[in-house]
Every structure is written in C-alpha cells, then in structure tokens.
Amino acid sequence: MSTAEHDPASAPLDPALRETIATLRRESETPRAAGIDALKAVQKRHGHVSDDHLAEVAALLNMTPAELDGVATFYNLIFRRPVGRHVILLCDSVACWVMGATAARNLLRQRLGIEPGETTPDGRFTLLPIVCLGCCDRAPAMMIGDDLHGDLTPERIDAILEQYR
Amino acid sequence: MAMVDRPLTSYIQPGRQPLDIAGYERAGGYAAMRKAFGMSPERVVEEVKRAKVRGRGGAGFPAGRKWEGVQHGEDAPRHRYLIINADEMEPGSFKDRLLLEAAPHLMIEGIIIGAFAVQAETAYIFVRGEYVLAMERLSRAVAEAEARGYLGADILGSGFSLTIHVHGSGGRYICGEASALFSALEGKRAVPRTRPPRSTTSGLWGKPTVVNNVETLCCVPSIIERGADWFLGLSRSATEGGTKLYGVSGRVKRPGLWELPVGTPLNEIIEEHAGGMREGYEARAVLPGGASTAFIMRETFDVPMDFDSVGKIGSWLGTANILVLDQRRCPVGLLRNIEHFFAQESCGWCTPCRDGLPWVERILAALEAGEGAADDIELLAHHVDFLGPGRTFCDLAPGAMAPLRSGLKFFREEFERHVSEGRCPWHDTAEGWA
Amino acid sequence: MTTFEVDGKTLTAKPDENLLQACLGAGLDLPYFCWHPALDSVGACRQCAVKQYDGPDDQTGRMVMACMTPVPEGARFSIADPEVVAFRASVIEWLMVNHPHDCPVCEEGGECHLQDMTVMTGHTYRRYRFTKRTHRNQDLGPFIKHEMNRCIACYRCSRFYRDYAGGRDFDVFAAHDHVYFGRHADGALESEFSGNLIEICPTGVFTDKTFSAHYVRKWDMRGAPSICAHCGLGCNTIANARADRLRRIVNRYNGAVNTYFLCDRGRFGYGFVNQPDRLRAAMGRGDDGSLAAIDRDDAIARLAALLRAGGTVIGIGSPRASLESNHVLRQLVGDRNFYPGVSAGEARLLRLVADILGSGAVHVPSLREMETADTVLVLGSDLPNAAPRAALSIRQASRGAGIARAAAVKIPVWQDTGVRNHAGDTRSPVFIATPASTRLDDIAQRALRAAPDDIARLGFAVAARIDPAAPDVPDITEDLAAAAREIAEALLAAPNPLVVSGVESGEESIIRAAANIAAALRARGKTPALLLNVPECNSLGLALMTAGEASVETALARRASLVIVIENDLDRRAPAAAIEAGLAAARLVVLDHSDSPTTRRADLVLPAASFAEAEGTLVSAEGRAQRFYPPIIAEGGIAESWRWLVAAARAAGLDACEGLTTIEAIAAALAAAMPRFAGLPAVAPPADFRVVGSRIASETRRYSGRTAIDAGRSVHEPMPPVPADSPFSATMEGHHGTIPPALRPVFWAPGWNSVQSLNRFQAEIDGPLKGGDPGVRLLEARPDATLRYDATIPAAFSPRLDEWRAVLLPRVFNDDEQAGRAPAIRDRAAPPALVLNAADAASLGVAAGQPVSCAIGDAREDLAVEIDPALPRGVVGLAGLAQTAHAVPAWLRLRPAEPKVS
C-alpha cells in the first residue's frame, strides 16, 4: 500500500522537500523542465498541490505561479484541489467499457456514496475517472494510489476497498 | 535461454521478477551492444533499415529511415537526443507496459544501440505517469547498467557516451505525439509542433532528436546480434520484418499479449491465441490497433496483421492491440466512449479538435440516450470529413475520426435505429458487468 | 518576388512571406485568427484554410493553412474551392459552439474580428444544440475587463503578452475545450503593455475598462489622428470622443513608429482630459485676492493690458506643449525672454541631446528600426519605465540571433513556434547598465548595476575599446575593462549596432559616453544608431527650438515683472523657494488645461486645450515631427495656448504674432526662422486640405443620434460646428475615401470593421501605410557631419559615509504629470519609495516597507524603503518621485523616520 497520510497543504514545504526540488532543478537541463517532477514530489507528500505550494515550487524553479500553473493544470495527474487519502483512478476507456467499467463505476459510487470527482466525507477516498491504464487484458481496471487492480468484479472491488483504510 | 524466434519476450518469465543485469547477461543480453560498438553507427543504421522494422508506436514509419534522417559528419549539430516513447495511452493498448516491466534491460540495450546509431548522448525514457512499476524497474535497471559501465562516459572504451533519464509523464494522451512530447519534457504544456522543422533537425530544446517507441527499440538488439536477414525471416509478411506483440482485449476467453510473427492473420490471433469468444458472445468487429484505428468487420478477419495488409482494407495496424466488439455491446456507445476520450485528451490548441470533438461526443451521447436528432448522423459525417488528416494541427483528431468514419459506414443501421427508436437498442445491457 | 496563382489570378509575393500575408497583401479576403502580423504564424485556428495544387495537372489539391504555407514560384492555390469554403465556415461554427450570443451588449460589437470573419465565411445557422461551457472571469485591474466566455482560443493574447512583450503573470491554463487565458489569480496585470490585449484579442475577451465606464460604439465616436502625450516616443494614436468626452485611445498604426502597440500609460493616461480639475473657463484674481471665472474677452483684455504695461516680460514654454504654442510664446516675448519650461538639470541634458542629435553625425533610429538592431547597449536608462515602447522594440531586436539560427536550418521567419523552439535562449546581445534592475534584464546578455558615474565610465571605456583614439578611462578596474571589452566587441561585430541612453539617466556624462560610443563606431566605419530618450512628448522639439542654458531656474532669476507660463507646472521644475523668490514681484499668467499649484498661484489663468481639443506638432525622441488633431471641438473658453496669445497680442496692439493665425502659418514661420525645422510644413496636409471640395469626415458614416445627444435641452438638430482651420469636418459629412495617412481618423474597410482592417491600409502587410508613414524626420544623419569625442570622464563613484547619492528611478505609472491625473493610472501608480541596497538598509537599521526620512530639494519627506539587492551601495533610488527631478542629482542624508505619534 503506497498511499500515505498527507501532510497539510498550508504549511510551507519542509526543507527536505525543498532540497529535493533543488536537486531536481540541478539535474534538469532547464529549471522549467523539473516542473512536473517537482509538483509530483509535492503531491506525493501533500496529496495535492495547493496554491501556496505551487507558488513556492515556482519560485524554486525561477518561474512565476502563472507559468507553473499553466503547466500544472494541463496535466491529468497533478491535482490542484485537495483529494482523499487514497485516490481511486477508475479506467473509463474503451476496453474497460466493453468489460463493464460502467457497472464498476456504479458500484463504487454506491459503496463510497460519492460521484466521480468527489471525496468521501471521511477523507478516505477520492474517485476519479482515468484514461486507459494499459491493463486492457485485465479489464475493468483501476488504480488506487500506485497500485493497479484488474479483473474487477463486485466481490473483488469490495475486498480491495477493504485494504485501504 | 536463446532468442530463437521470440526476440522480444524470450527474456520474460511469466509471473517472475524481471531478469537483473546478471541474469540478462547470462541469457545472452548486452552481446548485441558489444557487437554494435564494433560496427560503425552507419552500419548499425543500415542493418536496422534492412530489417524493415516499422515503428511500433502506431504510425509505422520505418525505424531505419528515421535514423538515417539524422545528419552525420563533422559539422552536424551536436548534442542529440534519443527519446523512448513509453507513453502508451492509446486506449486498448497494453504492450509497452509488458516490455518495460518485464524486460527493462532489453529496453536499455535497445536504447544504447539506438543512441549509438544516431550518436545521441542523452536518452529520455518518457513513461506514462501511471506506469509506476515500470518506472521503478527501469530506474533500477539503469542504475545497474551504469554500475556495469554500460552507461556513462566512454562506454566500454568505445568512445561513445550516453546518459539515460527516466521521466514520468504528468499524464496526457497528447504527450505521446512525438513533438508534443518535446514540449512535455521541456516542462511546458504538451502542445504539438509543426513540421518543418523535422525533429531530426530541431527537436527537444531545438536539438536533433529521434523518437522511437518502446517495442521498436526492443527489436534492435536481436537485429544487431542475429542480423537483418534473420529478423526478416521471423516475419510472415513480405514488407516488414520481425515479430510483434499482438494483444487482444474484449470478451474473448483468454485476453492477453503474444509475440507472434508479423503478419499473423487476425482470426488466428483471436481464435488460437485468445481462445476465441466467450460463451454466448460473437465477435462483430475489431479495432485492430487502438482507439484511433478503423473497425475491421468479420468478413475480413483473415487479414494478415501487418501495416500494409491492414491498410489495404481501410484500417491501420496501429499498436496491433486488438479490441473485440461483440454483439452485446452497442457500437454507438463504444464510439461515444472513444470520442469522450479524444475530446478530453485534445490539447486545446487547434479549433477543429478542441471544439469539434466535444460536439461529436455530445451527439453520440444524445444518440445513446435516445435523444438523437434527425441531422445528427449528417453532422457526425461532417466532422468525420473536417477533422480528418491535414485539417487539424496534429494526428489526434484524425485518429479520433478513424473509428467513427468506419462506424458510420459499417453500423449505419444501428445509428439510424438510435434515432428512429428514440433509445439505444442495447439499453438493457449497456451498463452491465461483462 | 515570386509569382503565384490564386483562383486563376496571378499575384506576387515577397520571398519571405507566407501565403496568408501574400493574399491579404493582394487585397483578397481570407479569414484568419491566430495569425497576426507582429506575432506571425502558428497554425492553431485553422481558419485560413486554402487548397494547394501540386502542379498544373493536379485537379483535387490538398487543404493547407495559408499562414503556414510558403509561396514558392509558380505555386497554385484556391480560396474559392467549395471544400475549403465549407471548412472555413465550419471553423467558425466550432468557434461559435461555446461563444455567447451577446454581440448586442458586447463592447467589441461592431469592431469585432470574430463578427467580421463570421460574415466573411458565411456561417449563420447554429446547429450545436447542447449547453455551452462557462468560465469564471477575473478582475485584471483598472485597465482591462475579462470576459472569458467570448474566448475562441486563438492563443494570440498569451503569445503577445508572454512571447512578444515578456510578461510573466499571464498564461494559458487547463486543456481541451477548457483552455483558459488569464492570470494565476485575480489581480492587476503587471505588464505595462497589457492594454494591447484589447486590440490583439480578435473578440471581446479583453476590453478597455476605462472605455467601458463611458462606452460608445465605434461608429458613434468622432476620431482624430493623435500623438501620445505621455512620453517622448511619439506613438501614433487615434483619440475617440463623443459629446465632448474623450472616450478612449487606440493604437494608430505607423509602420515606422509604434506599429501595433502602445504602452498602458499611453493608452489609459487619457483620463485626465475628462477630469473635474480641468480648467474650462478663464479666471482672474479679483480684488479680494481670489481667483474667479471671467469671460473670454475680459481674459484677453487683461492679458493685453499686462503686455502693454511694460517691464520685463518673460515666457516659460513647455515640453508638453506643441511646437506652435511654444513658438508663438517665444515670438510674443522675444527670443531672449523665452525659456523652455524645464529644470536646470534637465535643460542641460536636453541641450546635450539636441546638440548630439542635431550634429547630423549620428543616426537616430525609429522604433521599428530598433527592432532590427543586432547588438544593443542601454546606458543608464530604465526603458520599461521611462520609454516602454522602446523597450518593446529592443525585446524584439534581441530575437534576431535566434531567428538567424532558425533560418540556418530553413525554418521560415514567420513560423513562430518553430523559430522560438529552435532559438531557445539564443539571443542577440543586449547589454544594460543601470543603477537598479529593470524589466528588460531578462533578455540581457549582461545587466550591470552601477552608480551613474560608473555607468558613464563604462560607456567611455567601451568607446575607447572600439576606437583607441577615443579618450580612455583613467584608473579603470579590471572588471570594468572586461565588461567594456565584451560590449565593444559585440557592438563592433554587429552590422546594426544600437546605443540607447536618455535624459532619464540623469547624468550628462552618461549621455556624452553614449555619444562617444556612437562616434567611435562611426570612426570604425559602422553606422550606429543612437537613441537618446527624452521625457515628454515635445521635449526634443522644445530643445531644438532653444539654445544655451535657459531653464525655469534661469527664468525665475530674471525677476521679471510679467511671467507667462504655458502648459506647465513650475513646481515640478524648480525648488519651491526659487519659485517663490522669482515670482514675488511678478504678475503671473498661466495657460494650462488642468488645475495645478502654478495655476493656483497665477493672477490670470487661461484654459488651454489639452491634446484632445488641440491641433499641433510634436517632435519625438526620434526627431520625428508629427501632427495631432482634436477629436473634441473645443467649446466655451478652451483654446490652444497659441490662440490665446495671438488674440492677446493683437488686443495689445503688438505685431509680434502678426500672421500667426493658423498651424500652417506658425509652422512655416518656425521653419523659416530655424533651418532645423525646414521639414515642418510637410508634416501633414494643410488646414485647407480638401478632397473634391470636401473636408475629411471625422465621424463615421454610421454616426447615430446626433440630435438625441442634446435632446434633454433641445429637440432641434444643432448646427454642426465648423472647425476653424482644419482639414476635418466636425461631422459624418465629408470625405471618407482615400485619406492621407497623417489625417486618418479611423481604420475601417468594407468587411473589415475591426483593427484588423489595417491590412487594407498597409502598402504591404506589416509594412508602411499606403501613402507613407506619417511624420517628418528632422534629424537625418549627414555623411560629412562629425562628432568630437568628449573627454570629461567622471571619477569612479565612491560611496560616502553618511550620505547617499540620489538617482531618480523612473516609474511608468507615476512619472507623467498628465497621465498621473487619470484615475486608472493613479490606481496603478506605486507609492513613492526610497530604494536601497539590502546592506545599506541594514546599516540604517531599516527593513523593506519601513519609513526613512530625507530632504529632497527643500522638501522633507518620509518614504518607505524598498530593497533592490542589485543597487550599488551608497546609492539611493528615488522611485515614483519624478516631480523632484529638479533636485537630483544630489547627495541625501537618510535616517529612520520617527514613529508617527497619533
């Protein structure tokens, strides 16, 4: 289980994380090229990238918040809003669709009591749709945190959810 | 373990961890790299060219010819990049994941030889962000190769130096488009670029750059080790060489991936390797190589799966990862799903794609919901025409139109029934489990 | 030239043009959005689709985007082919998917490129039946309104703001049909070029907030060709008015000057014209000592009486008044009694500038020419603050090396993303030496921070390294010598070197050094360009009119009995004590457009026309004389200063101003009096210019409601005013056809209602206007002219123990007196501040934001401290304190201010 408790998004980035970002910058051909990796590093710690953190990272990379946010908001995997402790990425692409992704989504909606895009009130799960996870031979599929789960059935979904507390 | 006739997967042991560098070398790995260093870069290019490897990323451009396009010689611009396109976000495609996760050293050996051939000193493996395991394994393998002196300065005294970076994508289908990939790596919005300039002239950071798919480069070590003639001999096709990772998904008995000779017929793949359809399901059509390829109908299931043959029947080999549409799923619903994907993944740069695709998606959604209008089919046809090749800035939108164009042709009646019946004929089964 | 064919017509193109340019240049209607002549091609909108045929036998052809297509010899194209016609209509249809149906309430309506292109493609019927997406709009500050739902995602705004103008607080966010153009968070746009978004955006996303407050449709305003009154660069503008209110300023294309772009001070500074502090009637000091309104005849009679009374009469002119008003004042009081209305320091600087430029030994570049410089040295000037439009030109110049690099691999110059991606960070060398950091530093190969004396020494050292015959700097440090060598080599290597300095540097030695560099380059056989910027819209004109060391201070020292001041606030020019003493025994007559400390002190105040009610000629820093015309026909008492003076002279029975009754007459007199001004009569067609007997209509053909305007008072159509001596009619009646460029009140062509109609007025796309770009250059270089080296090299700067060397730091929204009265500009002005190096601030025991007390001139002030880490030690920058320019250079004592007791 690789998803973790998130640190608060309002506190300044801790020195170790700033150092990580500084290293990323040093190892990139241009400071800007480290942007995605830096944002991911922040996200790994804090769950999402808050406005304050975005501004901090931008400054570390010699960018303006606008420049970095233009990039951050372009990509699917950078979360600019708070998410739950575990982010469920449910594949909604074509192979999974054939294999019952709609039913899987409906089941998750029902079990979690939320719609795609929302977070459970206890902050445990956020449910997001994702494009094809490259797991078409084991469709329908989803990712929770860094873990991939294929061959979803109602029973398996219940069992998997149990693993994430 | 010999390469025999499965150069891509012979290093892979199902269910086991990938070979570490020692294991890979024991199995014959990195011999091709040593051999390549004994050849001139031009000779390496020539061999790959003779082997007729067509790009496995989907576009099918001959790898050797691409490499040849890099300017050589004293006054050629220095600092060159080789980029390995491991973005694999084409819906229905899952072949590169296997190679990355299960044969990382084959990938790295392919990169070293490829980089040597085009004299690139830096390589980026651009991996889609969700492929966490692949990135872990690649990074470990890169570290192992560095420790062995297969990467870094003056590799094995060859005078050739190479650094490999593993980069995880921020996540966007368009990043897989080669020129958009440059923008992504440069830390910008992944918007594609125009040609000219060709990327071999001005690519990443304005420097000569070659982009190759994972599978394409994984073919290279065996070509160098065994020679182009051997590689050509693996194929059942006259126009291209080698084997290919064919995949099947959908309601078949054994969905999965197999390394088979290029040109293996479609029905053979479905019936023999994927075990045919599950009980109670019939195949009506397939998308032969991802969401941006056109339908192939049952009548032509005997087509050999190579670029030319599939092209001749009006579709495209693409990633050769086959999705089977059975009789219990609605073709309009399937297309709605596909166009939703493309509409969401448009980068937003050019008008037809940005504003046309969401419209297409909504029309299809309306049809599916039984709210189709009389001129909807005509409007879809309009988009198929005007989002086609040459109209949009890059190939995303034309790719999105390929299945729709063929769908309008082959499933015309189904489309019309959605309008005339005011509901989806499959509505009972639309949301069920497989 | 290449020959090509469109729909059977044979046309010609320039070799480095793309097909869209070539078609527009040929007068064809081909719609486009993402292309812009200054931004070039990116192929995003797909609106300019045409067919290209591969040879004489190709019947099918293939669709290409004209803006992305080169025009090889013999190429064959079609715009009329049914497939491309349908595709172009389809592009509009897609753009309209999310576009609101708000044309009737949209401020772009009637001059909207999207409207024009919609009509041009024939798209009319909406087939999209689903919901539109909606965006949240942002508050972008006092200048710009934001209405994102109107966006068609052509990417022009971000390409202009970021790529062209170097702004970094505006960007593109999100993806697919959610792309959003704006700021990271609400807040005023930081770039001083933000106003151009209004004209760059082809629809109504960015509109003019100041205009919005008193909005009128394009066709319901009178237009006048005008010249920006807010700095010395002479950008061409169109001033629009209705019902005697100045409504807005828009750019007026001049291919040699501002091209498509203005700075925000120029665009939004107009607000002063409508302010309540405008003087609209004459005022005389009554027996009780207070100023009270008097009528026009009384005012003239009083001035006449004062003129007749004898004694010493002096006139103080103004760098913001026209040549004509200054000249008439000089005629009235006599050469010896005429003083340019600038401070003593500025007078010396302007004198120097006029002498150097007037020598004929240097080439003064136009703003457009500056864009083609290969190496640029900016000596002592903070251009983005002092002369923003020049900074924008230099930013373009810096791209030269990158464009060349791209050209080497055959990427055409107009292929914008290709060029930029290939160029990367490759830039032509730009060197900037200033005391404090500038917003142009990001493109500089080297940005040097030094005290003024050291900047001058650097300049002298550069000259000496270019030409060993130039005097070298004594006791030069290793660092300075190395920098000078680097700069000298770059300038020598450049085919078109450019040196820029200006009055804002505050130091004669810096300007002399800049001149030495130009002279040295000339000695080495180059033709350097030298721009010496001046602060106000007619600073150079005034400097060229006057000689010697005359200034406000020398004027005050005359202790005259009658002082006539035109369009000037003396408090900005001299210390209060000097003014007090100089005027103690004098009668003071002031002609100005707005209330000021000087008008309040006057015995007689005459309401002068602002630029919006006046006609006149200004000379820009380029030495370009240009004419401005009034969009408002002055009523009541308001008149150009020169008219008041001529009337008073006549009433006084003086013949000094005899015959000076029209702009032409005055210009001719000035030309006759001073050979330098020989070109003046050609600046613009004369007042009696007529086309087949008609004046040029200053209102559009569609001008509506002219009786309604006054319906509250009268339902009769008022007699339209007949402007006294003007080539313009005051109404829509008159000539609308071909108009000499200097007199063009509006850009508008059939099918082209927006500013994009420019392509119908340019002789070639992005080139000069048909009929030539307006203005006459007064200072052309002569091959025989020479400039002698100056050897007054200052000693190296050495900080003092308890005093700081004060330098003025220009601030774009603070410094201009006139613009500073406009509410929107006031909103954006930064509070005045003292700028210090961090170490100096620490030694004073103050942090950023804390107040420091000092005496500037004879005024004691408490000012907040700003830190500029790059500012040299021992130097204090006075930011936003242009009104104290007369007290600088100076050494200031600083001490932390006492906490205020409340």
Ligand SMILES: Cc1cc2nc3c(=O)[nH]c(=O)nc-3n(C[C@H](O)[C@H](O)[C@H](O)COP(=O)(O)O)c2cc1C
């Ligand atoms: C929208 C779009 C997405 C693409 N995605 C991928 C991808 O994920 N992986 C890939 O290898 N090629 C992808 N391609 C193809 C690449 O542009 C390019 O042709 C390929 O990476 C070249 O490698 P190859 O010649 O070895 O196939 C994509 C193309 C387009 C237009």
Ligand code: SF4
């Ligand atoms: S077709 Fe156009 S909008 Fe779509 S992804 Fe390509 S460039 Fe972007």
Ligand code: FES
């Ligand atoms: S103007 Fe040619 S594509 Fe936009």
